[in-house]
Each structure stands twice: as structure tokens, then as C-alpha cells.
Amino acid sequence: MQERIVVIGGGAAGLMAAIFAAQGDAQVSILEGGAKIGRKLLATGNGRCNLTNENICTRYYHGDVKRFQGILEAFPGRRVVQIFEGLGLLCRSEGEGRIYPYNVQASAVLDVLRLALQKRNVEIICEFPVMMLEKTGASFQITSHNGQAVYADKVILATGGKASPRLGSDGSGFTLAKRLGHSMTPLVPALVGIKTHTHRARPLKGMRSYVAATLWMDGQKRGEETGEVQFTEYGLSGICMFQFSRHINMALHDNPDCCVEVSLDLMPEYQEEWIAKKIAGHAKQYPESALSGLLTGLLNKRVGEEIVRQVFADPYPMPAAVCTFRHARELARCIKHFSFPILGSAPWDSAQVTAGGVAGKQIHPQTMESTCCPGLYFAGEILNMDGDCGGFNLHWAWASGILAGMSAAGIQNQKEKQGGKSS
Ligand SMILES: Cc1cc2nc3c(=O)[nH]c(=O)nc-3n(C[C@H](O)[C@H](O)[C@H](O)COP(=O)(O)OP(=O)(O)OC[C@H]3O[C@@H](n4cnc5c(N)ncnc54)[C@H](O)[C@@H]3O)c2cc1C
Structure with missing residues (x-):
């Protein structure tokens, strides 16, 4: 009898897993909880x-990176691009190695x-939220929630995490x-805005500044990022704040008592002393003007x-x-070290990614099969693996999905290469 492989979750990882699983002889179905994949x-x-990104490597990932390093090495960004181009999607590269569809429409992906799922006769069943x-x-x-049952010889669990x-x-x-014996590492929202005291945030709400930001934890430097910061409610x-968020939440x-602070350098291209002189010069040039507007021409007005x-x-x-010049120095110091105590992050609703997940030690990294439940495979964000902004999370979803799909179908790596080219 024909083997049946069921993929639970019609997201990036599940769809890719189904496409590759369907290159074998099994009948492949996707069960998606929502109305659409x-x-x-x-x-x-x-x-x-x-x-994806041209620069896939372990430094952009967190979690069980060592465990899954081989997958990242076997699937560089260009391999994912080749696979997508084989499926008919032309891609383009933008700044920092970020790769987008050529028409820059997610719908094209x-x-x-x-199309590939259709061509390979993959059955798609929506509104089937798996409960058991x-x-x-x-x-x-x-x-499913209404007691409807489906049977499978192999299952690929690709239900994502808790973000959005x-x-x-x-x-x-x-x-x-968990019910099948897997353990979880702690789960926290990642790639999400970070929270400070309301009285510090509110006056700046809606403003944006280009900054060099430093993350401090208990007085130790734990991260540096450069880019635009947006001040929110x-x-x-x-x-740059998204990149800090997983480290802060973890x-x-x-340690809930950990003292977390983010310090913004609002004029990263300039030295403190130069800024102090500039401010003092402005005060001398326009002595009658309002003190509150002293930094006009240097910074965002409200900032x-x-x-x-x-x-x-x-x-x-x-x-x-x-x-006075002493005041100008103090102002310059503040501009270079505009600091905020950090209380945590915005909630799951606004997070792009889940940090933490199914522990990598319970997964065979060569196949993505569970070590404690043979026949069950994992792919994507459900695993304890998350990436930085820049295409790294979708890359992980594709790469782990391809591997899980091929392994579940018993297909060798070589066949995937040919399949990717010819599909
Ligand atoms: C707003 C936003 C923007 C992002 N932008 C980028 C980006 O540009 N680049 C990038 O690399 N990453 C980006 N990410 C992150 C990236 O989208 C995810 O890491 C990736 O989609 C994870 O893929 P996944 O298939 O593992 O999970 P998901 O995409 O979350 O898919 C899981 C699927 O499983 C289904 N499901 C869940 N539970 C069940 C169940 N019990 N039964 C049946 N079905 C179920 C869900 O409905 C969903 O369709 C973004 C995320 C968000 C929220």
C-alpha cells in the first residue's frame, strides 16, 4: 500500500517539506488549522x-545552533535561491545579502x-486544527478539534511557534x-519591540532617529547595533531593537532582576567634544532663542x-x-548616551519569531526525525532555533523543511539536487 506522509502546518516549513516529501512515492497531505495556507x-x-540571505552562517542564529550547524552548511542561501528559481521564482539580492522575490511580492513566493504542490498532487486540507x-x-x-481523524505512516510537525x-x-x-515525549527550552518572543517606562517612552512616541545602540546587562556590554530606532508608545x-529583543527576554x-539598559548614541558620526562645541556655539549665536530648541538642527526636534x-x-x-559650556558638555554626553532602562518586550502578538522550542537534542540533525518518536519529523520555528532579521528565519524554515520532507520520504540528498533543478 502507498505510504502516507502528513505535514501538520501549512507555513513556510510545512509547504517546503510537503513539496520535497512528494518527490518520493508516498501520498502527501498538508493539514492546516487556518482557512488558507x-x-x-x-x-x-x-x-x-x-x-533568505547570501550570508547564511551560524553567527546569525541562536538556540541549538551547534546541533543544526550541518544543515546551515549544507543549505547556503544560494542553494535556497536555486531551489526557488527551479520552482519558477526569480530572486533579487538587496543590501546586507538579503534576498527577495524579483517582483518583491511575498504572494509570488x-x-x-x-504550483509545485499542485504539480506533485499534494492534498491540502485547511480548517483542520490538529488537537491530538x-x-x-x-x-x-x-x-482535529471536531474529532475528525486522519492516519499517517509518517508525520512532519511544522506548526511554527507562538509569534503572531x-x-x-x-x-x-x-x-x-510534548505529549509525544519531547521537551521544550524556554519560549520567549523575539524580533519584537522592547519596553521601557511609559514616562520615558510617551514624550518621544512616533519619532525616529538613526543611532548606534548598545545593549547592557548588569553593567556588561551584550550587543551593538546600528540603524533606525523608532520611539513607540x-x-x-x-x-536594531528587534535584534536585541531575544537576548533581553532570555x-x-x-533572571528577572537582571538590570537591562539600552544606550543610544544619537550622533554616532561625531565626537562628544565636537558636539559640545557646536551646542555652545549655537547658544552664543542665538542667545534669545528658546532653550528647549537648543538642539534644533542637530537632532529630531522632539528627541x-x-x-x-x-x-x-x-x-x-x-x-x-x-x-554654559558645562551644560553643553552635559548635553553632548546625553546625546552620545541616551539611555533607557528595559523592562522586557512587546508581547507575542507583535513578535516576528519565537526564541526557544523543541530541544534539538531530541532531533537527528541529519534527518530531522525525532529521537524519541520514530516516524515523526520536525521543521521550522517549532524547533529551538531562531535567526536575526535578514531572511534567516525563513531560510531555516526552508532548509529544515526540505530535509524533513526528503527524510520522511526516504529520498537521498542527491535526488533533491536534481529535483530542485528540474522542478
Ligand atoms: C510580520 C512578520 C514578518 C516576518 N518577516 C520575515 C522575513 O521577511 N524574513 C524571514 O526570514 N522571516 C520573517 N518572519 C519570520 C518567519 O515568517 C517565520 O520564522 C517562518 O514563517 C516560520 O515558518 P514555520 O513554517 O515554521 O511557521 P509558520 O509560518 O508560523 O507556519 C505554521 C503553520 O502551522 C499552522 N498551525 C499551527 N498550529 C497548527 C495546528 N495545531 N494544526 C494545524 N495547523 C497548525 C499555522 O496556521 C501556520 O500556517 C516574519 C514573521 C512575521 C510574523
Whole structure:
């Protein structure tokens, strides 16, 4: 009888796993909890889908990186590009090695995946949220919320994590994995904005500045990023803050008393002394002007006013003339070290990724098969593996999905190469 492989989860990892599993002789089905497959994929990269990166390597990943290093080495960015080009998607490379579909439409990525699934006769069953996954003898019973059951010889669990649950990934996959004997590492939101005290955040809400940011934990430097920071209602956002978020949340998870601070250099190209002279010069040039506007021409207006308020408690009634060189130095220091105590991050709803997941030690890294439940394979964000911004998370979903799909179908690596070219 024909073997049946069921993929649970119709996201990036599940779709790719199904395409490659279907290159073998098995009948392949996807069970997706939502009304449509690939919903998160359409939201990626602001609708442009940063699908991989030219510079795939371990330094951009966190979690069980050592365990899965071989997969990253076997699947560099160009291999994923070749596979997508084989499926009919032309790609383009932008800054920092980020790769997008040539037409910069995430929908194009989903379209070619759909075509490939169709061509390989993969059955897609939507609105089938899996509530129970049981192993009975050599086969699996997969049951939905309304008691409907599907049977499979092999299962690929690709349900994603807990980030952005409105797009389908509600964390239910972790429960399914746990029931079959798998352990989880701590789960925290990653690639998400970070929180500070409301009274520090509110006055700057809506402003943006180009910064060099430093992450401090208990007085030790733990990260450096450069880029645009966006000030929000609750704190700080933007790619450079996203990159800090998993480290902050993991540190606070391990030790809630950890003292976390982010310091922003608002004029990274300039020395403190030069800035002090510039400010003092401005005060001399326009002594009658409002002290609150002293940093006009240097910084974002509202950010500048906030810095002045840090040095002069109530600058509003005063003219710029009251600014001495000592004040100018203090202001310059504040500009180079605009610091915020960090309380955590925005919640799962706004996170792009889950840090933590099914422990890598329970997965064979050559096949993605579970070590404690033979016939069960894992792919994507459900695993304890997360990447930085830049296409690294989707890359992991594709690479682990391809490997899980091929392994479940008993296909050798060489066949994948040919399949990728000819498909
Ligand atoms: C707004 C946003 C933008 C992003 N942009 C990028 C980007 O540009 N580049 C990048 O590399 N990464 C990006 N990411 C991260 C990336 O999208 C994810 O890491 C990736 O989609 C994970 O793939 P996955 O298949 O493992 O999980 P998901 O994409 O989350 O897919 C899991 C699927 O499983 C289904 N499912 C869950 N539970 C069940 C169940 N019990 N039964 C049945 N089905 C179930 C879900 O409905 C979902 O369709 C972004 C994420 C977000 C939220």
C-alpha cells in the first residue's frame, strides 16, 4: 500500500517539506488549522518577503545552533535561491545579502509553492486544527478539534511557534510535541519591540532617529547595533531593537532582576567634544532663542527637546543664553548616551519569531526525525532555533523543511539536487 506522509502546518516549513516529501512515492497531505495556507508568508518582509540571505552562517542564529550547524552548511542561501528559481521564482539580492522575490511580492513566493504542490498532487486540507497527535503501533492518528481523524505512516510537525498567533501559530504544536515525549527550552518572543517606562517612552512616541545602540546587562556590554530606532508608545522599536529583543527576554527569563539598559548614541558620526562645541556655539549665536530648541538642527526636534529636559529640568521659560559650556558638555554626553532602562518586550502578538522550542537534542540533525518518536519529523520555528532579521528565519524554515520532507520520504540528498533543478 502507498505510504502516507502528513505535514501538520501549512507555513513556510510545512509547504517546503510537503513539496520535497512528494518527490518520493508516498501520498502527501498538508493539514492546516487556518482557512488558507501560507498566511504568515504573505506578511513577511512587509509584504515583500525577505526569503533568505547570501550570508547564511551560524553567527546569525541562536538556540541549538551547534546541533543544526550541518544543515546551515549544507543549505547556503544560494542553494535556497536555486531551489526557488527551479520552482519558477526569480530572486533579487538587496543590501546586507538579503534576498527577495524579483517582483518583491511575498504572494509570488506562495504562488510558486502552490504550483509545485499542485504539480506533485499534494492534498491540502485547511480548517483542520490538529488537537491530538497519537502514535499507535507504527502509525499516527491525527485528530482535529471536531474529532475528525486522519492516519499517517509518517508525520512532519511544522506548526511554527507562538509569534503572531493571528497568523495561525498559536503554540499548539508545542503541546502536540510534548505529549509525544519531547521537551521544550524556554519560549520567549523575539524580533519584537522592547519596553521601557511609559514616562520615558510617551514624550518621544512616533519619532525616529538613526543611532548606534548598545545593549547592557548588569553593567556588561551584550550587543551593538546600528540603524533606525523608532520611539513607540511603550518603548523602542526598529530592526536594531528587534535584534536585541531575544537576548533581553532570555536574560529576564533566566533572571528577572537582571538590570537591562539600552544606550543610544544619537550622533554616532561625531565626537562628544565636537558636539559640545557646536551646542555652545549655537547658544552664543542665538542667545534669545528658546532653550528647549537648543538642539534644533542637530537632532529630531522632539528627541532634542527631551535631551534638553534631561539636563535642564524645566527649560521652557529659559533662553538659550543660560547654557554654559558645562551644560553643553552635559548635553553632548546625553546625546552620545541616551539611555533607557528595559523592562522586557512587546508581547507575542507583535513578535516576528519565537526564541526557544523543541530541544534539538531530541532531533537527528541529519534527518530531522525525532529521537524519541520514530516516524515523526520536525521543521521550522517549532524547533529551538531562531535567526536575526535578514531572511534567516525563513531560510531555516526552508532548509529544515526540505530535509524533513526528503527524510520522511526516504529520498537521498542527491535526488533533491536534481529535483530542485528540474522542478
Ligand atoms: C510580520 C512578520 C514578518 C516576518 N518577516 C520575515 C522575513 O521577511 N524574513 C524571514 O526570514 N522571516 C520573517 N518572519 C519570520 C518567519 O515568517 C517565520 O520564522 C517562518 O514563517 C516560520 O515558518 P514555520 O513554517 O515554521 O511557521 P509558520 O509560518 O508560523 O507556519 C505554521 C503553520 O502551522 C499552522 N498551525 C499551527 N498550529 C497548527 C495546528 N495545531 N494544526 C494545524 N495547523 C497548525 C499555522 O496556521 C501556520 O500556517 C516574519 C514573521 C512575521 C510574523
